[in-house]
Amino acid sequence: MMGRDRPDLLLILAAAGILVMGLMTVFSASRVVVEEGLFSKQVLWTAIGSLFFVAGTWISFRRLEEIAPFFFAIACLLLLATLFFGSGPADRWLVLGIFRLQASELAKASLVLMTAWWLSSLRVKPRRMGELLVFLTVLPAVVLTAIQPDLGTSVAMFLVVLSMFIWAGYGPGWIFLIVSPVAAAISSTSFALWLGFTAVLVFVLFRRKATVMGWILIIGGNSLVAALTPMAWNVLEPYQQSRLLTFLNPAADPHGAGWNIIQSEVAVGSGGIFGQGYLQGAQKELSFLPARHTDFVFSVWAEETGLLGSLLLLSAFMILIWRITRAARKSVNPFNSLVASGVAAYLAIHVFVNVGMTLGIMPVTGIPLPLMSYGGTQMMVVMFLLGLAVNAGMYWREV
């Protein structure tokens, strides 16, 4: 029988808790930011975001499934437009009248829907090389984001897509084959590493009972990648190599991002167990902390509320992600379930990468903390996705 449940209250509660903590932090941080009216704007974004949340809970999934490819195409076009007409920090904003749109945020949401659309349709009607088609479809969004350049966001996109593949039931061996060219390129740095990689590859192919053609293609292709990577690297001039390395690892920049991380670590560490007290953060006050209201918002919260506040915030995120994953499991319609799983992966990756960055254990990327960081596009996108997750959890069907 079919049924429609009540919305998941715990999920909504966790999200609301995070929103409150986020507004508190933005208020605290905005007191030392030159730009006026940050806090009131963030309140406005939260209010508009709530409307998006409600829209997400109301929307018909069947309708959503129909428009997913169009939505994705529009997001890609916006990304393309950003490349040509972008402005703002690192040219990542698209100015439309009074709105400044961050197209890559929109693209992340559309990517979740597009991948869900593909994977659910493949489940109904499997095709030869269908999985490859999925990757080819999402590739434009990932590449257009990478060349903005916003490598961090594009890697996050790729990880979300991979997570959804796992959710769709593709096993670890399958995932390993997907990422094997990247692994091959990395393994080419040492012979032992390459040997280990190839051994795992052979094992996976053996377990999956690959065809002769499959063996040749996968082993041959990966060997080719591993052999060509050092060669391609050596063809580059030294200055090109160093540019590429800086691109891949901006933290290596001696006076740019490295400085930010130290200040962030000091801010977090000085919070201690109980924190410096709300609105009392010294690092924040002294303007040492960069991007206080955006990428490093967690540092402000951690400095002022200490370990207890930080764990409270992380727990709220964990409950949120747990409930979304639960909704994904409960919802039996493949499309609904995959969308919810994508939302869970999206949140988990963002939280881990952003908080990990402020704690100095992840590389510096421009990935914001969902529901906390200042910014309109991100707020609306995340709230809409949360609405979808609640929506998905309300549908269930007993077979």
Next chain:
Amino acid sequence: MRRSGARDWPYALFLATVAVSFILLSVRLVELQVVKGDYYRNLSSSNHIRVVSRPAARGQIMDRNGVILADNEPAFMVSIIPSEFDTTTIDLVASELEMEAQQIEEILDQAASVPHRPVVLKEGMSVDQVSGIAENQYRTPGVIFDIAPLRRYNRAEDFSHLLGYVGQSDDEEAYHGEVVGRAGLELSLNETLRGTPGLRREVVDAHGRVVETFESTESEAPVPGRDLRLTLDASLQAIALEELTATGMPASVVILDYTTGEILCAASAPAFDPNQFARGITSAEWNVLLNDSLNPLFCRAWAASYPPASTFKVVTAGWLLSEGLVSPTYMPDPCYGSYTLGGTVFRCWSTHGRLNIVQALERSCDVFFYRCCQFGTLDGLVAFAARFGLGRPLVSELVGEKSGSIPGSEDLDALYGVRGWGLGNLLNYSIGQGELLATPLQMAAVAGVIASRGSMPVPGIVMGEESEPPLLSGGNLPDATWDAVSLGMRNVVAAPRGTLYSVFAGSPLEVWGKTGTAECPGENHALLIGFVREPRPLAFCVVVEHGGSGSTTAGPVARGILETWLCGEAGAV
């Protein structure tokens, strides 16, 4: 229920991954906030951290035998951190550094946008010079001093144009104290030489004293730049510069090994001392260099191009022979001292009578080439000359290398209009005048191509860059062509009527040569190209600006350099 059953393991995997991630973050939080909490709290309240970059030593530059041409010496660099600096102490700092207070204010103004990043006040200081500021450091918060490698040029003048010099980077993105190449190989190979700077994170108290070094997980030691080994020979270069300087005129010489293409010597006089730049050139020193009418900063070995004049006749002769336009024994009408074409008189420098091509080279007769070049076309000669490396830069690492010029008919059309030029241009080309221009490096390569009978590799200055460098000239010429041109060049030196006969009389070396006199306002430029096979395969070009004729000034310079280097002071092989 198969589907929901199948979804059990992804569900578990999702939750497990999330749980592990959050445990990781929590562990790190506990480490920062509980284990090191007091430490950080202390830091944020009374102390703070500053990041000081540690400049990397630039790579050494050596000659072919390992003689060190450029290395680094330890020196002190005094910097200022604007946000920590007490401006009331500015006069004290200025007097200790022997600077004007106004200079320091200017430096501070420029650095106003990044107040916590140190800016360099003075570099290249000795222990004595820095001791005053060190003693007063407690009175001048925000002033710091570091050890920074200072570039040192050991063969300063000999290699001034080739190596160039370094200076403080004025790039906004440059790190504190970053030194970049400003000229020469230091500039063109900057990425190879510069290395990667390290970082030091210091915890400083309110007085600017360093309390401790801040530990971090990142690697911090500077990585020195890569060493560079050049094909040049320091002793030859020194001999060459000495001989060039002895002429008292601006002059240059390029010597290369025609079997490998390696440039052994590329000297230009007058030269300058690049160490002035490395330690920060004063405006007085800079003005002396700028106002010198002989322009010592200008490299005449490859950044200057001259009409190749009669030295180009070896190319014209090669073209005439290889295209079959003349045979080695062909004698056109005699040279009566001039040649008239369409009302224009083309003069020769003497009256040579009836000659074949070997004798025309030996005595440098112009009329022979005026008459014979008309058998071919201007574009034919231009295409042939390109096979000797003329008309294009040869060595990518050389900053400011001129390409010379050898315009074909299309270029001349653009220059003078269609029909705005004519056969007269070809006549001028045939004796290396007219629109032709070549650098001494290119003319040395011309000599090398002839000496190697077309098998000389592209010239290079960095050792072991390519295992098998490509050949400079494409395609083989008939042996008879090489024989006749070589014989002509040999007779220039060996035959009694050759233009270099008296210059090389009594020399223990067997030399092939060709002189040239480039017409220019004032005294003409003297040119000489040539080669020797024993004891080493060398091709060379000497240019003495306003030196008169090639045989009188350029010849003795070439002989002096070759004999001193190859035969030693005693003059014995």
